[in-house]
Amino acid sequence: MPRPTPFHPRTAELCTSLAYKEWAGCYAVCRYDTYHDREYYALRHQATLMDATPLYKYEVRGANAVDLLSRVMVRNFAKHKVGRVSYVCWCDRDGKVLDDGTVTKLDEEHFRVTSADPSLAWLERNARGLDVTITDVSREIAALALQGPLSRDMLRPVVGAALDDLAFFRAMPVEYAVAGRKVPGIVTRTGYTGDLGYELWMANDDALLVYDAVMESGAPLGLLPMGLDALDVARVEAGFVLASVEYTSARSAFIEKQKSTPYELAFDWMVQLNRGPFIGQDALVAEKQSGPSRRLVGLEVDWNEFEAIYEGFGLVPHLTTETCRLGVPLYQSGRQVGYATSRTWSPMLKKYLALGTVEASAANVGTKLEIEVTCEYERHLATARVSPMPFFDPERKKA
Amino acid sequence: MARTQWDAIIVGGGHNGLVCAAYLAKAGRKVLVLEKRHLLGGAAVSEELYPGFTYSACSYVVSLLRPWIIRDLELPRFGLDMIPLESSFLPLPDGRSMCRWSDAALTREEVSRFSRKDAESLGDFSMAMSKIGRFVKPIIDSPAPEPASWNPKELVSLLRLGRHFSDATVDQMELRMKLLTMSAVDFLDEWFESEELKSPMSVSGIIGTFLGVRSPGTAYVLLHHYMGEIDGAFRSWGFSRGGTGGVSNAIANSARHFGAEIRTESGIERILLDGDKATGVVLENGDELRANQVISGCDPRRTFFGLVGREHLPEDFATSLSRYRFRGSSGKVNLALDRLPEFSCRPGDAHLRGDIAIAPSIDYLERAYDEAKYGTFSRRPYINIVIPSTVDSTVAPPGKHVMSCFVQYAPYDLAEGPSHWPEKREAFGDTVIDTLEEYIPDIKKIILHRHVLTPWDLEQEYGLTEGNIFHGELTLDQMAFQRPTSGWARYRTPIRNLWLASSGAHPGGGLMGAPGALCAKAMLEARTV
Known part of the structure; x- marks a missing residue:
């Protein structure tokens, strides 16, 4: 219970x-x-x-707190000022994402970490030899x-x-x-x-x-x-990935294919490669050079085509008001190139939006893909275009 | 003398013999199963030993029954009905307790009271074990590999196995090596810090073996806990509705449906030989029954030294068979209870619908083993308890309960000799009840009937040599191509037309059915029947 x-x-x-x-x-x-x-x-x-x-919430304290976090996470916290909050992910040694969360610098030697999954053991395992104490304050x-x-x-x-x-x-x-x-x-x-x-x-x-x-x-x-239902719509509009939906933690992946790198999740901006060693660095340096084989993208489903599919059955288009987390395939010219993980109707933008992962070659903004649409138990395809993210980005957010 | 000529006679109506019979009958062969007792199932049996109370006298939970056998033999149609175990409960003498539930979030919650780190590591651990379980599955679902063979077919299957190894990451290779060589406790030490978690987990490494939780090689058996499947869902253990005999009866019904004949109270005196060839069996009543093939569902020693006779065996085979270890180490105490027992550390019943482990610490378990090493039963044994009547109303009258206690260690080889077990039986039972009393203070007041099985009884009554519940220890040196002996792991035996389809053959003991099914498949493939 x-x-x-x-x-x-x-x-x-x-x-x-x-x-x-x-x-x-x-x-x-x-x-x-x-x-x-x-x-x-x-x-x-x-x-x-x-x-x-x-x-999950952890307090990280001590002279080496910044070293621990910079070692575990893909960002370098060395120059962060007190009061700064960072959104960040962390990887295993193969550069596969374990979890994402925030790190808040509360004081010179005091950070608070939030995460989706329990992370105490991971942080402690990597804190050996460092002057740092980690407290689970979840x-x-x-x-x-x-x-x-x-x-x-x-x-x-x-x-x-x-x-x-x-x-x-x-x-x-x-x-x-x-x-x-x-x-x-x-x-x-x-x-x-x-x-x-x-x-x-x-x-x-x-x-x-x-x-x-x-x-x-x-x-x-x-x-x-x-509650969480409204949040789930809002976070897709904002282009935020959800652990266990957009990606599987490397800890719970059964096969390699289920794991993701930060570059595949479009977390490029948070990865800081050129610095002291951190977990997954070698793999990420290599991937930065070769480029990821797939990318997380935002998609906008062509409403006219979507409507036409329903019209073909004598129906008006229907979408659930919640975000749908059932994955569906994405195609390019008839060949599957990826999958959509979250789909939602955006009441603010009046658009049918999706988050998905596609082959890198199909990830450029504007690329025309097809998304599977099931209507009356029949499978159809509708155009879905790779769209810039975030979909919803009001000025007031940062103002 | 009976004149009937059978395609195959199966000696022993245990679950493997029945599975083998069902497969052969399904393939159109004329088969006869001969069971010594009045009940089918061997150690997988339900017995009403006290009016209104059905005991799963020996085997008490089901997990590894192969899903493909369930499908092939249409067992649900013939009565197979499994109820999943909901929890694993560890009462502690100091009033604390830990319950691990089928709900992972709930388990994390309980475990985090002992260690937050352990609660977190549990998910990683079961993920790692499930991945390895996936690797072991094809091994237990097919005949043992023959590593020395140059037969192209053998090489292909070896290569397939090899691929599983080469596909593995370094981490997984490391984990496998550790699992194959370490002790259960050492292995768990690498993952967890709280004794209260490690202790009940470690016991799955010793069940049915004459080893302690700190003995090297016991880590491997932990894996079996993560390979349990019901309905294709991993990691599930279940009760058979109506007792474990329900599984055997479903298999028997399937076999009969496909045309097999099954006779109970038909013990075998010996296997009929013509030179080095089996030609039938001689019943205890003197009847001789002839068959083209004879299949033994009994353990290897009983089969070859008992029913065939050592003098008829090639000497090298007989020698290696004589080295095959049984060393039974466990007993059973079955109880009929007037009401549900109440554990002083945690009242209520929500945590009693799964299994309950009396394994309060690793030292406790190791000490229990120490005593057994020198030929006495543990003064404070490891006990694995289930109360199937909490979820199955067919095994006890309303409000009453049956309690099955698997008890280790009870060494077959008592210091005084195994034949002294009958005079120690009740003292052994008393030890178990005294142990239980430390957790269930009024247990003695609610016992209506007590049924104690020592390793000696398991041998005498159920035909399990030295009381070993797996037809020979399930240690790595007695598995795969070395079960029961090197060169004879493919169900054939040095006696022509005699086959071994029991837990003493690959992939071994437990209510799997795989030896029986794989034996039948091997016979059909070889067109010997």
Whole structure:
């Protein structure tokens, strides 16, 4: 049985759909109402509050903390300033991605790492001989994602005006003003929605206090709690990969083909090769030279063709409102060149979007591919063009 | 003298004999199975030894029954019904406990109470073991390779096996070498830190062998835990509904459906020989039955030294067979209970629907082995408990339960000699109950009936030489092309027209059915029947 997060007493009260799933051993709300539309629109127009506690969280402290992280991850943290947050992935020695997450530099010798899968053993194994301590705080620290265009206005009364100076992918220590007193925590300007937004970190004991304070502050501006279904639509719009959907961790892959390199996942920008040794470096240097054999791409399905397929059956086009994670093949001139992993209708962009992986030669923006469309149990093809990502990228995200 | 001429007579109605019979009957051959007892199944048997309570007297869980045999013999149609085990529970004497569940997330949760690192490593471990399991599967699903042969067919299959090795990454090669050579404990030490996890995991390395969890070579058997399949799903262990005999009965029903004749209470006195050729069998009642081929479902020693006679065997074969080790090391205690037992460390019943291991520490297990080495049963043994009545209402009256306790170590070779087992039987049973009492304080009050099987009983009643549950130790030196002896691992024997289709042949013991099926296939392929 999954365990409840510290926010459960509140979220359970609000979750009228009773739609939960298990996320890293915790109960996680899929949607509060029967449909997640209201949550999605609130995210894009006002703001939403999501329980992100299940993320795995580790505190890395010590004189060699920066050395450990630079050794384990594909980025070099040597020159990072306190308060910087980085999105990063880490690889095995063959350069195959194990996991992705964020690294926040909280102090000169103090980092916080988040990950999708448990990573304590991996970090410790690579910390031998280093002056560093790694603490698993996954169950000691609660997290909320406050995301959406009005998130800043909602959070300001709770943490103070200094919030206005918090830049994109930066962290700041805060004192949450809750029920007439202050409790400490961290706010990072990060998220998984591609929108303006913040993530709020606090001790479990303070979780409900902060939740209530933010809900109270946000209510007049239209704040809603949000579940994973709406998030899943938003993250495809934002072009974010999801571990176990877009890629399989090298730890859980049965065969080599199931593993991915950072270059295959279009993480090129985060890989810093020319520096001291790090895990997977040799393999990544080699791949950088030869180029990856396949690439993660964004795709836009031609709606007219999609509609025509349904029209052929006397139907209007139909898509589920959730992101579909059933993989389907992608073809180029009749030959399979890859597969789409996540597909979703974007209510903001009014487009049918997909994330997929294709042979490198088919990965250039504008390349015309075909995606499998099953209508009335029959298989058809519709054009899907490789599209620039992120699909949805509002100015406010970084402003 | 009966005049009937059979294509094949199968000696022993254990599950392998029945599988062999079913395959031959399905191929249109006229076959007869002769079983000494009144029940079919050999050690895979259900017995109502106390009114209303059905014991899986010997074999108590099913995992390795080959899926292709289930399909070929249409076993579900003939009554095969498996219920998966839901958990693996470890009670500890200090009031703590650990339960590993079929739900991986739940297991991580439990294990992380002992070690967060171990909880994390569990996934990597089962991934690694599953990958190796995939490599071992083709070996147990086909006849043993013959490494010394230059026959092109043999070379092709050797090459195919070789490819599995050459395809492997360095990591996987390393893992295989370690698995083949290390002790279960040393191997697990490389992955985990908490004793509470390693101890119950390590015991799968010693079941049915006369080795300890720290003895080299025991790591390999860990793999079997990750090769268990039910319905093609890896890593699943299950109860046969109605007891383990349900599997045997389903196979027997299939065999009968395909035309096989099966007789119980028909013990064999000896195998009829004409020179170096088997021509039939002589029953205990003196009847002689003739057949073109004779197939033994008994273990190698019973077959060759018992039913054939050492004097009829080539000396080199007899010599190497005499070196084949049995060394039974386990017993069984079956209990009928008035109600569900309550473990003091964890009340309730959710964790009782799988198996329960009395294996509180590695030292405990090693100490249990120490005693056995010098010819006494363990004062505090390893016990593997299942309570199938928690998920199968057919084996006990409502509210009552049957509890099966597999107990190791109980050495066949007592210091006083194996024939002294009958006088020690009840003391052995008492030891088991006293051990259980440390975890289930009122166990003695709820026992309605007790059935104790010592290695001696397993030999005398079930025909398992020296009480070895696998027809000979499943150690690497007695497997594949060396089972039962080098040169005779392909079900044929030095006696013409006599075949070995039992767990004493490749790929060995456990409720797999593979030796029986592979023997039948070999016979049909060779057109000897």
